[in-house]
Amino acid sequence: MVQVACAIIENHGKVLVAQRSKEKQLGLKWEFPGGKLCEGESAEECIYREIREELGIEIEVIRPLTPTVTEQSPISIKLIPFVCKYISGPIVMNDHNAIRWVSPGFALATFDWCPADIPVVTEYLKICRS
Numbered sequence: 001m002v003q004v005a006c007a008i009i010e011n012h013g014k015v016l017v018a019q020r021s022k023e024k025q026l027g028l029k030w031e032f033p034g035g036k037l038c039e040g041e042s043a044e045e046c047i048y049r050e051i052r053e054e055l056g057i058e059i060e061v062i063r064p065l066t067p068t069v070t071e072q073s074p075i076s077i078k079l080i081p082f083v084c085k086y087i088s089g090p091i092v093m094n095d096h097n098a099i100r101w102v103s104p105g106f107a108l109a110t111f112d113w114c115p116a117d118i119p120v121v122t123e124y125l126k127i128c129r130s
């Protein structure tokens with residue numbers, strides 16, 4: 001199983017969503033930025049590193065959400081989400097096709113998400129309403 005950490009980055013009441021590059025697996029699908037854990041790395045360490053690499057910004061982890069496990073033939077992906085807050089730095093798109101800042105409501109559910117992200121979006125919207 002491949003472990004992947006991803007960040008739901010909040011800033012001024014919106015969250016950052018990112019579109020995967022065309023050339024990648026699940027190209028042009030929407031995701032929360034992040035990536036695969038390196039050997040010996042915790043999921044939290046991974047998310048700080050990946051967000052620096054992919055977007056060039058600093059974040060702070062606020063809370064973990066429930067990991068999801070999805071078959072993505074020929075492997076399974078364990079997606080480990082963290083709600084984070086934006087801290088500093090201008091965004092540089094090193095890895096993605098596009099990014100959007102979206103209000104955490106109905107609009108967030110309408111993106112063409114990677115399958116593994118759908119339960120994450122549902123859980124996030126639920127905690128935003130509570």
Ligand SMILES: Nc1nc2c([nH]c(=O)n2[C@@H]2O[C@H](COP(=O)(O)OP(=O)(O)OP(=O)(O)O)[C@@H](O)[C@H]2O)c(=O)[nH]1
Nearest residue numbers: 004006025026031032033034035036077079114116117
């Ligand atoms: N980053 C990220 N990956 C996701 C999400 N949902 C999801 O299914 N994945 C899958 O998890 C895997 C992570 O791949 P990645 O390409 O983003 O990770 P990476 O930067 O470490 O990999 P690379 O160095 O091979 O490009 C991909 O198979 C991707 O399709 C998500 O919300 N964020």
